[in-house]
Each structure stands twice: as C-alpha cells, then as structure tokens.
Amino acid sequence: MCYYSNSKYWIADRMKVLISLGVISLATFHPSQAMPLNRSVLEVQQLVSGRVLNEKGTPLEGVSVSLVSGGASVSTDARGSYAIAAGGQGQLRFSFVGYKDQTVEISGRTTVDVVLAEDISALDELVVVGMGKQKKASVIGAISTVKMEDLQVPSRSLTNALAGKMAGAVVVQRSGELGRDNGGIWIRGISTFSANRSPLILVDGVERDMQDISVEEIESVSILKDASATAVYGVRAANGVVIVTTRRGKVQKPAIDFVAETGASDLPNLPKFIDGADYAMLYNEALGRENYSPEYIENVRNGSDPYLYPNVNWYNEIYKKYSRNSQANLSIRGGGEVARYFVGFGYINEAGNYKDNPDNQYKSNMKLERYNFRSNVDISLTKTTEIGLEVSGSLTDLHTPGVGGQIYSATYTPAQTLFYWTSLATPISNPVRLPIGHDLEGNEIWGWGAPTQVGEYNPVERLMGSGYNTEFRNQFMSQISVNQKLDQLLPGLSFRFAFSFDAYNQTEIQRRKFSPTWGIQGRDDTTGDLIIKEVTQGQQTLDYSRNLVTNRAKELKGQFNYNKSFGVNNVTAMLMYYQRDYIDGNAGSSILALPYRRQGIALRTTYDYNGRYFAEFNVGYNGSENFPKEKRFGWFPAVAAGVILSNESYWENLRSTINLFKIRGSVGMVGSEALPNGNRYGYLSVYGNGLGGYTFGETGVGYAGTGEDRIGVTNLTWEKGLKQNIGLELGFWNDLVKFEADYFYEKRTDILLQRASLPVFSGFNSAPFANMGRMINRGVDGTLEVNKRLTNGGFRVYGNFTYAKDKILEQDEAQKNYAYRMRTGHKYGQQFGLVALGLFGSEEEIANSPTQTFGVVRPGDVKFQDTNGDGQITIDDETAIGYSTLPEVNYGFGFQVDYKGFDLGMFFRGQSRVSYALGGSYIPFNQGVGKGNIFAEALDRWTEDNPNPNALYPRIFNGTSANNWQASTRTLYDGSxxxxxxxxxxxxxxxxxxxxxxMKKMRLYVLAHNLATFSPWKLWDPETGSNQGMNYPLQRKFNFGLRASF
Structure with a gap:
C-alpha cells in the first residue's frame, strides 16, 4: 500500500507510519505484497531529513525548510530535526528570523544537516521606542538597547546589571548591603539641580520600579535619550526614559527554560585598620607624652594576656570570609495562533558576611530571600481583536541585625551603623567577650566586654546582642490591554486600550535589646583570676515595634495607531491619552498623602521615503497639579530627521566596505514639574501651627501660634529643557564592525528651586519657590562592536563610552566675597575647598607664609594657597577643586569567544573624573577625644624623625587640629x-x-563577578563614595551555574 505525505514518515520492515498535520495513518504489509513503483513516483516520495543548528551547535526550532521549486514546506522541531518529501535532486531553502537564509543542493542525499549563521542586522531589526517598536533602520532618535543575554549576571538588581552595558546610562552602586544595594541610574549625567534628576522607568509601558524584577524575565532594556525619543512621555521624561520589555509568548511548541546558580561571596574591599601596638604608639605620639608604657605596648603586641591587654581586629570579629548565594529560575514559553504565553518563576537566596552568635536563638547575619512570578498571556479573540493579560509580582523577606537609626541626627542603615561603631572602637579598648561566671552545671558564662572610654562601643555586641529587624515586601503588578484593528474603517488604523493596577506593601518589624556589658578591674593578686564588674545592665528581652507602608498606582491609556505604505512612502502616526493616579502610603503630611495625579496626550508622526530619508514629529501636552490653573498645562514638541546615505545608488561601489552610513538629528523641548524636597502645590501658601515669637503683655515671653509658613508663588511654571542631538551610525563589511556615536546638548531654563538668597529678616519661615535656574549639559556617547562567526565558533568584541559634563549658569545663592567661591558657573555637585601646597617643614617656613587662621600651626601641618592674596588663609580662599560625586566619564568593554561548544567572556567597566571628600573617621584622634579606630595608612605620616613632605598624613595630633582637616585638595580623593x-x-x-x-540545550558555566578593582584610591571601594567608607562593600561572587532548555 502507498501513503502520500507532505511532511514526514518512516518505512520499517513491516510498518509504515505517516504523520501529517496531526493525523496518523498506519498500514501493515509484507515486502512480497508491495506494489512495484516507477522511478518518478519513488522520487516524489524520497525522504530527506536532517537537523538545523546554529554556529554554537544549539538546535533551532521553527526553521522553515522548503523546496526552492515549490511544493512541500515543513518546520524543525524542538531538537532542530526535520523530514521532507523531496526528489533526489533539487534545492532546499532554510529560513529563520535572525539568521541568514541558506540554500542547499540535495544531490541525491537523504540526510542534509545545516548550520545557520546569525544575521547581525536582522537581529537588530526591531527597536523599542516610545509607545511601540520600529525597524532599527527607521529609528532617528537616540536609543540604546541591551538584550537579556548581556544582562545575565549574579545580581538581584536590574539597575546594577546595566552598569557599563549601555552608552548614555550612568549607573553608580553606593552599597552592597542586602536590600539597600540598588544603584542609582542617570541618563547622560545630570541636566538640572532641581528635585528630580532620575529617568522615567517603564516596565511593559507602565511607570514602575525595576529593582525587584528578575533578569530572566527580561527581553530587552532600552534607554531613550533625546527629545524625539522621549517627547511622547511629556513631563515625565525630562531626564530620559528606561524601557524594560519583559518576555512574551510566541507561536511555538512549549519551551521550558531552567537556570540555576550557586556560589560563594566575599568582601574584597574592607578597610584595614592598625593593630593595638601601633595604635598605642600613635596615641603617645599624638599626645606628645607617654600615655602607654613600653611594657604595655609590648604586652599588647605579644598577646600574653588578651583580657588585660586586648588587641582586637574588629573587622575579623564581625565579618566572615564567605557567604552563600543561590538562585533558580523556571519559565515556560509557547503558544499557537489563538493564545501565546510566557510564565516565569524565580527564587533568590543571599546571605551577608556577618558572623552569627551561636548562643542566640536568632541570626545576626543579613539574609534576603526573594520570589518572583510573571505571567504574560496574549489571546487573539478574532482576527482583528487581541487582549493581553499581564500579572507579575515579587515577595521579598529581608533579615538584618537589630541596629540602625539615628546617630547625631543622621539616619544610618544597619551596615552603616556597624561600621560607625567599628570606627569608634579601638583595638585596645576592650576584649570581645569575658568569662563572667559559671552556671549550675559548671559551664562558663560569657559576657560582652565594656569599652574603657565613654562613647565607644563593642561592635560585636552591637551586632550579636542587639536583636534583629525583618522587612517583608510584596509587590503586585497587573495590566490588561485590548488591541483592535480598525482596517474596516481605515486601512492601517488600530486602537489600543490599557489599564494597570499596582500595589506595594512593606511591613518592617524591629525586635531589639541591649545586652549587659562587663568591665575588667584587674586580676586578683592571690589567685590571678579576673576581677569583673557589670558596667551596664542592658535589656534582656526583645522589644517590638512595627511600621507599615502601602502604596497604590493606577494607569489608564488609550492609543490610536496608524501604519500605512503608499508605494515607497511609509507613514505612521500615534495619538495617545494618558492618566495616572498614585497614592503614597508613607506620606509624612496631609498634603503629601493626597493622590498624585497626572494626565496628558501625546502625538507622534513618522515618514519614511524608500528606506532612505526619514522625518519624525512628536509632541506631548501635559498637566501638573503643582502649578496654578492658567499655567497647569504645557506643550513639549520635538522634531527629528535622518538619512541613510548607504542606500543611495551612488553608494553601490562602497557598500561592500561601508554597508551602513546613517546620519540623524533631533531637537525638542522637555519639561519637569518636580519641586525641591518632595514639596507639592508651590502656588499655594502654607500655614502652620506651633510657630513661636508671639509676645503678650510686659513679660516678654514668646508664645506659639499660627502663622504663614511659606508664601505661594502664583506665576510658578514648568521647568523647560531644550535638547539637541546629532548621531552617526556606521556598518562595515556587512556589519562585521558596527559603530554608533551621538553628540548631545541640553539647556535647562526656569529651573524650579527654593530661594536661597533671601535674608533672615525677610520673615519667611520657609523660603518660597521660584523659576530662577539655568543649566547646560553636553557630551558624547557611543558604541563599537566587532562580531565574527567562524566555522566552529566566533568572537565578539564590544564597548561603550559616555562623557557628560554639566554647568550651572544661574542659581539663587547668597552672594560671596569673591566670585570664585560662587557655585554658579561650575558643575552640579562640584567640590569646593582650599588648595593644599604640601606640608610645612619648619617654623621658619610657617613664619614666612600667609597666616593660617584655623588653629595653631606646627611643622608637619598642611600648607594652603592664599587664593585671594590677602596674606591670610581663611574660608575666602576656598575654590573649586576636583570634580563632583557623579562621574563625568563612564565606560564598559569586553569580549566573548566560543569554539566547539566552549565559550569565554570578560567584561570591564569603569568611571573617571569623579571626586569624593573624606569624612571624620579618616582623621586620627579626631577632635582630641582620644578614641577611634585608625586606618592602617596613617602609618605613612609626617614625623620629626621622618619629615617626609609627601607623606599621606600630616603630623598626628590629639586635639582640635582644624587646620589639617579643612576641606581641601588633600582631603579629596580620586574615585576613578x-x-x-x-x-x-x-x-x-x-x-x-x-x-x-x-533536551534541547544545556550549558554549564562558572562565573566570577566583581573580581578585581584598579583605582588610585585603596582604602575602600571607590564606587561606594565618600561616606567615610561606612557603606557595606560591593560583594565579590564566584558562582557555578546550569542553563537548560527542554
């Protein structure tokens, strides 16, 4: 019997199975009963089978395999396999999105295996833009995009994963403390010194935080940098836009992806402090007399009696060498013509590097667990109607030591608090723990050692004896959308409606106590036993407090889209209405507790002539509650144009070398509504209770009353920014080398600020707002990539660069005696201080130098420049020094190489032209209090025996030596x-x-993160900034992982 099939079948000795479009036919026959067939019929039914792989040996599912002459067409399965009925001669064509088509001669073969090469230009075909996607060739805005495969790093924070990966994105991570380690992100630096300097972040088109999104859920991340790309978002997008696109379903068989990692973390950049013997020696030197005898110092050094002569390295007592981390992600993706789906689950478990106390029934170490869920479903109800259902969320459980809070009117996190106490505790102040007695069974009981100096702490007791904190955060995010094609009304017209609802809840519980401490009075002369006395009774039971935060957000969008081609003329248009309602559940006042509401409309039109010439017009019309009715709404337009010269006929002879030559430019207006310090309704006057100063009768006693706190400004209006951008895109040798660069310039005017030059006698309790600032920001950013595929592998080399420099042209600041002291005319956040000229070498040099007015000056003290030439060194001699705390230069570069299944990748990132001021803990024996730990670098100091003019530290002095620690070029460090x-x-x-x-795919890998840092600053991680090294260091991770697909 003969069974025709256009897909695949197998012939066995006694059985033939034909599978076609899900219908299975079965026949049993004996070879002797087979009917003779002529040659032509046999050729029609000859089976050609094989597999289709990529250049890394990974099977490709969904590749279209067809006969060039027409007829049969099949697709590969999950293992890249196919079988097609074809003649012994002819050609097969293999086609797949993102790969170059390949045509192969059959030449009588029954097995044809194929390796498809990536089509680099096709991979970049679609780019996410404001409210949609466009072909990359037609994009004339400044947009940078990074794919999921470039973000797969062991980081909980998507923001941190972006560091160094995108041109124009400035990412700085100030801390590695679990739950508080999300980096800050800026687009092309800073363009305003008003309240809001951060970009708008959109996740699947909705304004959301991206901190707790799993990287495995991400399809791509794009940043919109110029006015043409951001204008449709209006006032929300003055500082750029970050668009996060999550993965969605597609027409394919169900594909299961599983990723698991586990590893260890350590802290590579902990500060180093001097030991007890050196501390005692430096203290004697600072006092100028013998406070600690040579015998005492020797006993400390040899450790003969660690209770009476302690020598404690507090960092070794607090931190352990390694901690564990692990994560796992599981996702399912697939669908058919009716419904497509993506469902993902994620889990992360990370621990900090603090030690635990085995005597406690609770943990002192930090620990964070996070669970992620995402479901994106698209359902085609009809050929013209599609709905989208998106539900996602995260649960985060954070456990931290029971420390943190107010210290000298400043709020510190648990990690910062522990470092502060560690900086106060000297290595000789007290032993960690003391044997204070025995229980009924004769077991020794231990208590915490009490510091010998008032104001010091036992850092280990603070870590292990202060209780614990827990934070439980949950986020729920949802969106429903309807996409309706309206071709029956107008070909190319469609409408989209979307509604989203997000909820954020946080519960913080504090269970705290204070352990009793014990001090040593000496040893018994007869027995030699320690004489121990209780110093503080402490609090043995854990107290309880709770704090709740609940935030809600709703968004509504309606959007018409039009896309139509008229021959070589391609036109698109978009008209959108937007409305958002947000409630801050942690508001600190009745005004801030009111819902935050925004609304606006946006219009975008684009024109493309034959893929050669492009034009675009965008405009946003937005309203803000912060301004009076007549100034509440504002227009923010932008225009852009571009040309691809390489598509011109005269480029034909150059195309084999320069396949892409594209020039684009844009100019447009953006706006901002944000008032300083989170204030609202700047046009309204505010009245307050409890204002003092009212007197009655003859007593002269002041009484509190009601008064005007802040005067409203009725002409307050939008902050405006004029953005200009010009870009160049080049491709060489069929995109073997790709280059892209942009020059940008922005000028902000009418910057919203709070008046700073009003005198006290003006009577304002709180200064009013005003549109009084002007600022410019300009620079360049760009990318370079080389991508080459070879027979058994390939390589990729890539890099990006961003340079952004701002300048304040006008701000409201109090007038100073000298123009060079004014902050106007300098970069935002510019450091100011004295110019240090070195160290004084003698009394004669001091006498012959301008008089320094910051205290008594001795040889070895810092010598400063007399900037104004008045013969005295005062605060009037301070001037601009160094840079700001936000780097002007950011870059990243790396490579990937693979060969026969093996792959190796390295990535570097860096920052430069950034400065940080040193804090008080850097100063030995600060303010003469005779306590405080000392960095090991203090040994490199000026002394009478070694009067080194280039020493890192000036002379050590126990007192209020204000001269040496004035803000200056000497107390500023290079954070590059x-x-x-x-x-x-x-x-x-x-x-x-x-x-x-x-299995479809399996990959094993080892990964090291934050492996090494090269910097002129050595005391702590330079990226964590100037907070005296108090921020928790960035962790170094060593992970082993598995990535599998089924």
Missing amino acids: FLRLSEVELGYTFRAAWLDRVK
Whole structure:
C-alpha cells in the first residue's frame, strides 16, 4: 500500500507510519505484497531529513525548510530535526528570523544537516521606542538597547546589571548591603539641580520600579535619550526614559527554560585598620607624652594576656570570609495562533558576611530571600481583536541585625551603623567577650566586654546582642490591554486600550535589646583570676515595634495607531491619552498623602521615503497639579530627521566596505514639574501651627501660634529643557564592525528651586519657590562592536563610552566675597575647598607664609594657597577643586569567544573624573577625644624623625587640629576605577548528546563577578563614595551555574 505525505514518515520492515498535520495513518504489509513503483513516483516520495543548528551547535526550532521549486514546506522541531518529501535532486531553502537564509543542493542525499549563521542586522531589526517598536533602520532618535543575554549576571538588581552595558546610562552602586544595594541610574549625567534628576522607568509601558524584577524575565532594556525619543512621555521624561520589555509568548511548541546558580561571596574591599601596638604608639605620639608604657605596648603586641591587654581586629570579629548565594529560575514559553504565553518563576537566596552568635536563638547575619512570578498571556479573540493579560509580582523577606537609626541626627542603615561603631572602637579598648561566671552545671558564662572610654562601643555586641529587624515586601503588578484593528474603517488604523493596577506593601518589624556589658578591674593578686564588674545592665528581652507602608498606582491609556505604505512612502502616526493616579502610603503630611495625579496626550508622526530619508514629529501636552490653573498645562514638541546615505545608488561601489552610513538629528523641548524636597502645590501658601515669637503683655515671653509658613508663588511654571542631538551610525563589511556615536546638548531654563538668597529678616519661615535656574549639559556617547562567526565558533568584541559634563549658569545663592567661591558657573555637585601646597617643614617656613587662621600651626601641618592674596588663609580662599560625586566619564568593554561548544567572556567597566571628600573617621584622634579606630595608612605620616613632605598624613595630633582637616585638595580623593566586573567560562553540550536525554540545550558555566578593582584610591571601594567608607562593600561572587532548555 502507498501513503502520500507532505511532511514526514518512516518505512520499517513491516510498518509504515505517516504523520501529517496531526493525523496518523498506519498500514501493515509484507515486502512480497508491495506494489512495484516507477522511478518518478519513488522520487516524489524520497525522504530527506536532517537537523538545523546554529554556529554554537544549539538546535533551532521553527526553521522553515522548503523546496526552492515549490511544493512541500515543513518546520524543525524542538531538537532542530526535520523530514521532507523531496526528489533526489533539487534545492532546499532554510529560513529563520535572525539568521541568514541558506540554500542547499540535495544531490541525491537523504540526510542534509545545516548550520545557520546569525544575521547581525536582522537581529537588530526591531527597536523599542516610545509607545511601540520600529525597524532599527527607521529609528532617528537616540536609543540604546541591551538584550537579556548581556544582562545575565549574579545580581538581584536590574539597575546594577546595566552598569557599563549601555552608552548614555550612568549607573553608580553606593552599597552592597542586602536590600539597600540598588544603584542609582542617570541618563547622560545630570541636566538640572532641581528635585528630580532620575529617568522615567517603564516596565511593559507602565511607570514602575525595576529593582525587584528578575533578569530572566527580561527581553530587552532600552534607554531613550533625546527629545524625539522621549517627547511622547511629556513631563515625565525630562531626564530620559528606561524601557524594560519583559518576555512574551510566541507561536511555538512549549519551551521550558531552567537556570540555576550557586556560589560563594566575599568582601574584597574592607578597610584595614592598625593593630593595638601601633595604635598605642600613635596615641603617645599624638599626645606628645607617654600615655602607654613600653611594657604595655609590648604586652599588647605579644598577646600574653588578651583580657588585660586586648588587641582586637574588629573587622575579623564581625565579618566572615564567605557567604552563600543561590538562585533558580523556571519559565515556560509557547503558544499557537489563538493564545501565546510566557510564565516565569524565580527564587533568590543571599546571605551577608556577618558572623552569627551561636548562643542566640536568632541570626545576626543579613539574609534576603526573594520570589518572583510573571505571567504574560496574549489571546487573539478574532482576527482583528487581541487582549493581553499581564500579572507579575515579587515577595521579598529581608533579615538584618537589630541596629540602625539615628546617630547625631543622621539616619544610618544597619551596615552603616556597624561600621560607625567599628570606627569608634579601638583595638585596645576592650576584649570581645569575658568569662563572667559559671552556671549550675559548671559551664562558663560569657559576657560582652565594656569599652574603657565613654562613647565607644563593642561592635560585636552591637551586632550579636542587639536583636534583629525583618522587612517583608510584596509587590503586585497587573495590566490588561485590548488591541483592535480598525482596517474596516481605515486601512492601517488600530486602537489600543490599557489599564494597570499596582500595589506595594512593606511591613518592617524591629525586635531589639541591649545586652549587659562587663568591665575588667584587674586580676586578683592571690589567685590571678579576673576581677569583673557589670558596667551596664542592658535589656534582656526583645522589644517590638512595627511600621507599615502601602502604596497604590493606577494607569489608564488609550492609543490610536496608524501604519500605512503608499508605494515607497511609509507613514505612521500615534495619538495617545494618558492618566495616572498614585497614592503614597508613607506620606509624612496631609498634603503629601493626597493622590498624585497626572494626565496628558501625546502625538507622534513618522515618514519614511524608500528606506532612505526619514522625518519624525512628536509632541506631548501635559498637566501638573503643582502649578496654578492658567499655567497647569504645557506643550513639549520635538522634531527629528535622518538619512541613510548607504542606500543611495551612488553608494553601490562602497557598500561592500561601508554597508551602513546613517546620519540623524533631533531637537525638542522637555519639561519637569518636580519641586525641591518632595514639596507639592508651590502656588499655594502654607500655614502652620506651633510657630513661636508671639509676645503678650510686659513679660516678654514668646508664645506659639499660627502663622504663614511659606508664601505661594502664583506665576510658578514648568521647568523647560531644550535638547539637541546629532548621531552617526556606521556598518562595515556587512556589519562585521558596527559603530554608533551621538553628540548631545541640553539647556535647562526656569529651573524650579527654593530661594536661597533671601535674608533672615525677610520673615519667611520657609523660603518660597521660584523659576530662577539655568543649566547646560553636553557630551558624547557611543558604541563599537566587532562580531565574527567562524566555522566552529566566533568572537565578539564590544564597548561603550559616555562623557557628560554639566554647568550651572544661574542659581539663587547668597552672594560671596569673591566670585570664585560662587557655585554658579561650575558643575552640579562640584567640590569646593582650599588648595593644599604640601606640608610645612619648619617654623621658619610657617613664619614666612600667609597666616593660617584655623588653629595653631606646627611643622608637619598642611600648607594652603592664599587664593585671594590677602596674606591670610581663611574660608575666602576656598575654590573649586576636583570634580563632583557623579562621574563625568563612564565606560564598559569586553569580549566573548566560543569554539566547539566552549565559550569565554570578560567584561570591564569603569568611571573617571569623579571626586569624593573624606569624612571624620579618616582623621586620627579626631577632635582630641582620644578614641577611634585608625586606618592602617596613617602609618605613612609626617614625623620629626621622618619629615617626609609627601607623606599621606600630616603630623598626628590629639586635639582640635582644624587646620589639617579643612576641606581641601588633600582631603579629596580620586574615585576613578576600572573594575573587572565579569569573567565567565562555559560549555554548551552538542545536540547529538542532548538527543539522548531529550533536551534541547544545556550549558554549564562558572562565573566570577566583581573580581578585581584598579583605582588610585585603596582604602575602600571607590564606587561606594565618600561616606567615610561606612557603606557595606560591593560583594565579590564566584558562582557555578546550569542553563537548560527542554
């Protein structure tokens, strides 16, 4: 019997199975009963089968396999396999999105295996833009995009994963403390000194935080940088836009992806402090007399009696060398013509590097667990109607030591608090723990040692004896959308409606106590036993307090889209209405508790002539509650144009070398509504209770009453920014080399600020707002990539660069005696201080130098420049020094190479032209209090025996030596660094082996993160900033991982 099939069948000795479009036909026959067939019929039914892989040996599912002459067409399955009925001669064409088509001669073969090469230009075909997607060739806005595969690093924070990966994105991570380690992100630096300097962040088109999104859920991240790209978002997008697009379903068989990692973390950049013997020696030197005898110092050094002569390295007592981290993600993706889906689950478990007390029934160490969930479903109800259902969320459980809070009117996190106490505790102040007695069974009981000086702490007791804090955060995010094609009304017209609802809840519980401490009075002369006395009774039971935060957000959008081609003329248009309602559940006043509401409309039109010439017009019309009715709404337009010269006919002879030459430019207006310090309704006057100063009768006693706190400004209006951008895109040798660069310039006017030059006698309790600031920001950013595929592998080299420099042209500041002391005319956040000329070498040099007015000056003290030439060194001699705390230069570069399944990748990132001021803990024996730990670098100091003019520290002095610690070029450090951020080595198993275990793909890898940092600053991680090294260091991670697909 003969059964025709256009897909695939197998012939066995006694059985033939035909599978076609899900229908199975079965026949049994004996070879002797087979009917003779002529040659032409046999050729029609000859089966050609094989597999389709990519250049890394990974099977490709969904590749279209067809006969060039027409007729049969099939698709590969999950293992890249296919079978097609074809003649013995002819050609097969293999086609797949993102890969170059390949045509192969059959030449009588029954097995044809194919390796498809990536089509680099096709991979970049679609780019996310404001409210949609466009072909990359037609995009004339300044947009940078990074794909999910470039973000797969062991980081909980998507923001931190972006560091160094995108041109124009400035990411700085100030802390590695779990739950508080999310970096800050800025687009092309800073363009305003008003309240809001951060970009708008959109996740699937909705304004959301991206801190707790799993990287495995991400399809791509794009940043919109110029006015043409951001204008449709109006006032929300003055500082740029970050668009996060999550993964969605597609027409394919269900594909299961599983990723798991586990590893260890350490802290590579902990500050180093001097030991007890050196501390005692420096203290004697600072006092100028012998406070600690040579015998005492020797006893400390040899450790003969660690209770009476302690020598404690507090960092070694608090931090352990390694901690564990692990994560796992599982996702399912697939669908058909009716419904497509993506469902993902994620889990992260990370621990800090604090030690635990085995005597406690609770943990002192930090620990964070996070669970992620996402479901994106698209359902085609009809050929013209599609609905989208998106539900996602995260649960975060954070456990931290029971410390943190107010210290000298400043709020510190648990990690900062522990470092502060560690900086106060000297290595000789007290032992960690003391044997204070025995229980009924004769077991020794231990208590915490009490510091010998008032104001010091036992950092280990603070860590292990203060209780614990827990934070539980949950986020729920949802969106429903309807997409309706309206071709029956107007070909190319469609409408989209979307509604989203998000909820955020946080519960913080504090269980705190204070352990009793014990001090040593000496040893018994007869027995030699320690004489121990209780110093503080403490609080043995854990107290309880709770804080709740609940935030809600709703968004509504309606959007018409039009896309139509008229021959070589391509036109698109978009008209959108937007409305958002947000309630801050942690508001500190009745005004801030009112809902935050925004609304606006946006219009975008684009024109493309034959893929050669492009034009675009965008405009946003937005309203703000912060301004009076007549100034509440504002227009923010932008225009852009571009041309691809390489598509011109005269470029034909150059195209083999320069396949892409594109020039684009844009100019437009953006706006901002944000008032300083989170204030609202700047046009309204505010009245307050409890204002003092009212007197009655003859007593002269002042009484509190009601008064005007802040005067409203009725002509307050939008902050405006004129953005200009010009860009160049080049492709060489069929995109073997790709280059892109942009020059940008922005001028902000009418910057919203709070008056600072009004005198006290003006009577204002709180200064009013005003549109009084002007600022410019300009620079360049760009990317370079080389991508080459070879027979058994390939390589990729890539890098990006951003340079952004701002300048304040006008701000309201109090007038100073000298123009060079004014902040106007300098970069935002510019450091100011004295110019240090070195160290005084003698009394004669001091006498012959301008008089320094910050205290008594001695040889070894810092010598400053007399900037104004008046013969005295005062605060009037301070001037601009160094840079600001936000780096002007940001860059990242790396490479990836693979060969026969093995792959190796390295990524570096860095920052430069950034400065930080040193804090008080850097100063030995600050303010003469005779306590405080000392950085090991203090040994490099000026002394009478070694009067080194280039010493890192001036002379050591126990007192209020204000002269040496004035803000100056000497107390400023260069925060530049180059970090080896990622090193990854992996192996992808070949498809032939995976067939045996029914897998589509499997890869094993090892990954090192934050492996090494190169910087002129050595005391702590330079990226964490100037907070006296008090921020928790960035962790170094060593992970082993598995990535599998089924």
